[in-house]
Amino acid sequence: MEFLLVQSLNGISYGLLLFMLSSGLTLVFSLMGVLNFAHASFYMLGAYLAFQVSSKVGFWPALVIAPLLVGALGMLVERFGLRQVHRHGHVAELLFTFGLAYLLEEAVHLIWGRSAVEYRVPPELDGPLFQIIGSQYPIYRGFMMLVSVTMLVSIWLALTRTRIGLVIQAALTHPQTVEALGHNVPRVFMLVFGGGAALAGLAGVIGGNAFVTEPGMAAAVGPIIFVIVVVGGMGSLAGAFVASLLIGCMQTFAVSLDWSLAGIKVSQVAPVLPYLLMVLLLIFRPKGLMGTREG
Amino acid sequence: MKYRPLNLGRWILWSATALVFLAAPQVLQGGFALTMLTQMGTLILFALSYNMLLGQSGMLSFGHAVYSGLGAYVTVHVLNLMGKGSLYVPVPLLPLVGGMAGLFFGILFGYVTTKRAGTTFALISLGVGEMVFACVLMFPGFFGGEAGISTNRVVGKPFLGLSFGPAIQVYYLVAVWCFLGMAAMFALTQTPLGRMANAVRDNPERAEFVGYNTQHVRFLQLVLASFFAGVSGALSCINFEIVSAENVSAIRSGGVLLATFIGGVPFFFGPILGAIVFIFFVVALSGFTKAWLLYLGLFFVLMVVYAPGGIASLILMQFPVIRAGRWREMALPYALAALAGLVALAGLIGLVEMVYRLSEQGASTVLTVLGLSFDARSAPPWFMFAAALAAGLAALRAAARRVGERWGAIQLELQARA
Numbered sequence: 071m072e073f074l075l076v077q078s079l080n081g082i083s084y085g086l087l088l089f090m091l092s093s094g095l096t097l098v099f100s101l102m103g104v105l106n107f108a109h110a111s112f113y114m115l116g117a118y119l120a121f122q123v124s125s126k127v128g129f130w131p132a133l134v135i136a137p138l139l140v141g142a143l144g145m146l147v148e149r150f151g152l153r154q155v156h157r158h159g160h161v162a163e164l165l166f167t168f169g170l171a172y173l174l175e176e177a178v179h180l181i182w183g184r185s186a187v188e189y190r191v192p193p194e195l196d197g198p199l200f201q202i203i204g205s206q207y208p209i210y211r212g213f214m215m216l217v218s219v220t221m222l223v224s225i226w227l228a229l230t231r232t233r234i235g236l237v238i239q240a241a242l243t244h245p246q247t248v249e250a251l252g253h254n255v256p257r258v259f260m261l262v263f264g265g266g267a268a269l270a271g272l273a274g275v276i277g278g279n280a281f282v283t284e285p286g287m288a289a290a291v292g293p294i295i296f297v298i299v300v301v302g303g304m305g306s307l308a309g310a311f312v313a314s315l316l317i318g319c320m321q322t323f324a325v326s327l328d329w330s331l332a333g334i335k336v337s338q339v340a341p342v343l344p345y346l347l348m349v350l351l352l353i354f355r356p357k358g359l360m361g362t363r364e365g
Numbered sequence: 366m367k368y369r370p371l372n373l374g375r376w377i378l379w380s381a382t383a384l385v386f387l388a389a390p391q392v393l394q395g396g397f398a399l400t401m402l403t404q405m406g407t408l409i410l411f412a413l414s415y416n417m418l419l420g421q422s423g424m425l426s427f428g429h430a431v432y433s434g435l436g437a438y439v440t441v442h443v444l445n446l447m448g449k450g451s452l453y454v455p456v457p458l459l460p461l462v463g464g465m466a467g468l469f470f471g472i473l474f475g476y477v478t479t480k481r482a483g484t485t486f487a488l489i490s491l492g493v494g495e496m497v498f499a500c501v502l503m504f505p506g507f508f509g510g511e512a513g514i515s516t517n518r519v520v521g522k523p524f525l526g527l528s529f530g531p532a533i534q535v536y537y538l539v540a541v542w543c544f545l546g547m548a549a550m551f552a553l554t555q556t557p558l559g560r561m562a563n564a565v566r567d568n569p570e571r572a573e574f575v576g577y578n579t580q581h582v583r584f585l586q587l588v589l590a591s592f593f594a595g596v597s598g599a600l601s602c603i604n605f606e607i608v609s610a611e612n613v614s615a616i617r618s619g620g621v622l623l624a625t626f627i628g629g630v631p632f633f634f635g636p637i638l639g640a641i642v643f644i645f646f647v648v649a650l651s652g653f654t655k656a657w658l659l660y661l662g663l664f665f666v667l668m669v670v671y672a673p674g675g676i677a678s679l680i681l682m683q684f685p686v687i688r689a690g691r692w693r694e695m696a697l698p699y700a701l702a703a704l705a706g707l708v709a710l711a712g713l714i715g716l717v718e719m720v721y722r723l724s725e726q727g728a729s730t731v732l733t734v735l736g737l738s739f740d741a742r743s744a745p746p747w748f749m750f751a752a753a754l755a756a757g758l759a760a761l762r763a764a765a766r767r768v769g770e771r772w773g774a775i776q777l778e779l780q781a782r783a
Contacts, residue, residue, distance in 0.1 A: 105484050151670070158673045161425055164487065165626060166669045168619070172662030180656060180720050289615065293495040296488045304485055338503055345496030349477050352489060356480050 076207060077322055083211045085318025086218035087280075090273040091291065092298040092310040093222070094266030100305035101242050101262050103160050104152065107167040110292030111174035112267040116140045116274025117283040118182055121189035129192035133217075137271040144267025148260045171288065178285050186284035214276050221272060238262060297344045301351055303361020312359055317344050379548070386540040390533060399532050405644045406539035407600045410546045412625045412636035412643075414593035419622070420630040421554060422586045423566030424479075425487040427618050428494025429594060434613030435470045435497070436463035436595025437602040438508060444516045444602070456518065456529050460542050460599040467595020471588040479583040482569060486583075494618050501610045513609025516602070529603070539600050546593050551633060553589065562586045620647075623665050629675025638676045656717050691775050698771050702764035709757025715739070715750030 095109045116136050124132035147170065155166045191210045198206035229235040241248045241258050249255045281287070298317055302309030324340035351358065389402050411433055418424040440463040446452040454462060474497075478489045501508040508514070519530045527534050553559050561582050564572040569579045602608050611617065620643065628639020646664075650657040672679055686692050719739070739746035 099484075103484075105487070151666075154670055158669075160484065161423075162669055162673050164425065164484065165622075166666060168622070169662055169666035169669055172619075173659065173666060176656065176659035176662055180659065180717065181724055183724050293491055293615070297492050300485060300488045300492065341499040342496055342503065345492045345499070348489070348492045349496065352477055352480055 073326075077326055078319065079207060079215075080211065081319030081322035082315060083215045083218070083318075084322055085315035086215055086222070087273055087277050088291075088295060088298060088318050089311050089314035090218050090221060091270055092295045092302070092314055093225070093307060094269040095295055095299055096302070096305060096307055096310045098263055098266045099299070101238070102152075102163075102259055104163045104167065105296075105299075106263075106266065107164060107292075108147075108170040108174060109167075109266070109270055110288040110295060111171045112140050112144060112270035113274040113277070113291060114178060114283075114285070114288040115143070115174060116271030117189060117278025117287065118178060118187070118274075119271070120275040120278055121182075121187050121283055124189070124192075129195075133272075133275055136275050137268045140271025140274070141264045141268025145260050145264035147267075148263035152263070153256065153259075171292075175285060175288060182285075184285060186282050189279045189283040191279045210280060214280060217272070217276050221269070225269075234258075234261075294344055297348045301344075301348055301358055303358030306358070306360040309358055309360030317347070320344070320347070382547070383544060386544055389540075390536055396532065399536055401644055401648050403532065403536045403539050403604050404601075404648060405641055406536070406543040407597050407604065408621070408624060408640040408644055409637050410543050410597040410600065411594055411621050412628065412640045413547060413550050413633075414590045414597065415621045415625045416630060416633075416636045417550060417553070417562075417586055417590040417593070419625060420632075420635070421559065421566065422562040422583060424482070424490075424583060424587070425484075425622075426478075427487055427491035427615065427622070428478075428497070429490075429590075429621055430613050430615075430617030431474065431494050431497045432467040432470055432591035432594035433598030433601070434501075434608070434617065436467040436598035437608045437612050438501075438514070439463060439466035439595075440599040440602045441514050441516045441608040442507075444518065444520065445514070447520045448517055456520070456603070457527070457538055457541075459603060460596040463599025463602065464592045464596040467591040467593070467598065468588060470595075471591025475584050475587040475591065479580055479587055482565075482579065482583065491615070491618075494613070494615055497613050498610060498615065501613055508610065509608075511610060513607050513611075515607040518603050518606055535604055539604065542596060542600055546596060547637075550593060554633060558582070558585060558589075623661065627665060627668055627675055629677025631674050632677040632681070635675050635677035638680075642676065654718065654721075656721055659717060660714075685779060686772075686775055689775075689779055691779075694775065695768070695771060698764065698768040702761060702768050705757055705760035705764045707757070709754055709761055712750045712752070712754030712757055715746065716754065719746060719750070 091109065091113055095106060098104060098106050098109075119139050120129075120132045120136040123135050127135075151166060151170070152163055155162045195210045195213050197209055199209040199212045200207055229239060237248060237253050238258055238261075241253070241255055245255050248258075278287070294317065298310055298313045301317070302311070302313035320343055321340060324343055325337050327337065386406075390399055393399075393402065411429075414433075415426070415429050418426050418429070440459055443452060443454060443459065443462050447454060474493050478486060478493055481489060502510060518535070519528050529535055529538065561572065561577055564575070565577070565579045565582045572579055572582070598612065601612070624639040624643035625636045626639065627642055628637065629635025643661075646657060646661045650660065654660075668675060674681075683692065683695075686695060723742070739749075
């Protein structure tokens, strides 16, 4: 019973982290039609920058500074890279971000080396939060959940309750009309792209020390968030939310179960499960969990 | 009977290609050149098969290595069975085995991946690629885990006096299969299926209205491409005598995408150029610097931004100007742009290499170029390289504007004459 509870909490915290990543990806995709392949690289960059900044001024300032830096980089990428490629079409934009992912990974290799860096949980967040019938639950997991939920609620409020949020929502469906009303739609694109990057950066700041900060972390999480976007339905935020939690819990449970079937342990199968889910879903429900478009 | 003029240009081009294949190891002597040529042949086949998807059908795949890799795995097992004497297949026909394996997995996975087109197809192909990669690590019995499965290509009696021990024999085996594959894939572009694939790429809705099932066209195209990918996988298995998880990895899939795009997606021969350039980067440049992947990525991004038609488009652009005899006017602007580009490149390389010297533990911080040495711990080289980069970029901007003006003027005149 306590196993179930602790693992569900772990699964939810991982799922929320995944949603922080996939929500930015989904927003950018539905607004600009660009699938940002470098999204996971922004996540990695967030972790590395947090490591660098926190070694100078401590974890708490890094929690704010690192995502802002990543967001600024994202805006630069949109302004001087993507906007130039836009005239060549969506495939060129996708390939541009794909090349960018290569570049960012190599840049990390060059600057921080090829092995993992010592980016640790700050001492004030290290330790158990509470005990459930003998097993301890770490504070940091709780902190991760708190940050994710705060972030997601504030984004939801910003999108639905503020002026700029309404402009963004309108630009999703009717960019020409929004432009005709006098709003600078390219600047909205830049802001959203930067915002998505900053969100990924924040996920990196809190995920980097919960897991490991190493050059392979982008390649490890990248395919998973793409699977989430497909499973949830392309461009559907609600779908991405459900899919993130589903895959987060699925991964966490599969890794910790030691049942075995035909000599193969469930924990060994864990890496394949998200992809298997995607394949099955495509066979039986090609538009994804909450997708509307078929094509 | 239809009137069919003999396409002389085409015959000359293909004969010349065959001649290049034949003569290449004679012109470029040495073991290193031979290794590179053999790898180029393998990658040319792989990149052409990839372009059947990206260039001809508009399917951006991030998991094409699945088909070549699984083809290679099946080939390695067949080779090992031959080594035990329980099976006999002539070594020169092994690529066919790999091809059939590729075809089989193409049918299996293609059924799922081709359900959707566009961006979704790209994501699904990525997911399937990751799934296969994870499975390869999960079943070490068949796939040999991280270390992979090694084999020996010299098995059984020599086939027509060829044992395939010496590297030169392997090169010619690759060359023959590569040429056959090139011819077959070119022939495929001329068939109704090849034409329909182009239609599905350009306007799927209209293709549906004409009465074709776009999903079916995509599926057939993917299955055929998987066959050729499998052939190239088998060739790489014969060449390296080892197949590991890396063969099906996202790194391979990304590599073939880079090679194909750099060469030129809109043209049939583009991937051939791309494969040659890519192997140069991977094999030759990686010997000099550990930052080669950064340079390759930068080259790719620059191509995406400035020349989305790849190297092939840059070459083809020159032909009308040359035919009009106006190329001499372009020579000076081109030379200036190249010079400015070289200065910028030198500055960039200097900076990158110095960053690398500082980050790598135990590496010497002194960079030696052409007898000059720069210490990465002192400030002057940083200023020098940064200045070279900035000046080079500024000059390149000006030179590029000049190229554009001259080019535009010539184009206008040519159009006015026509």
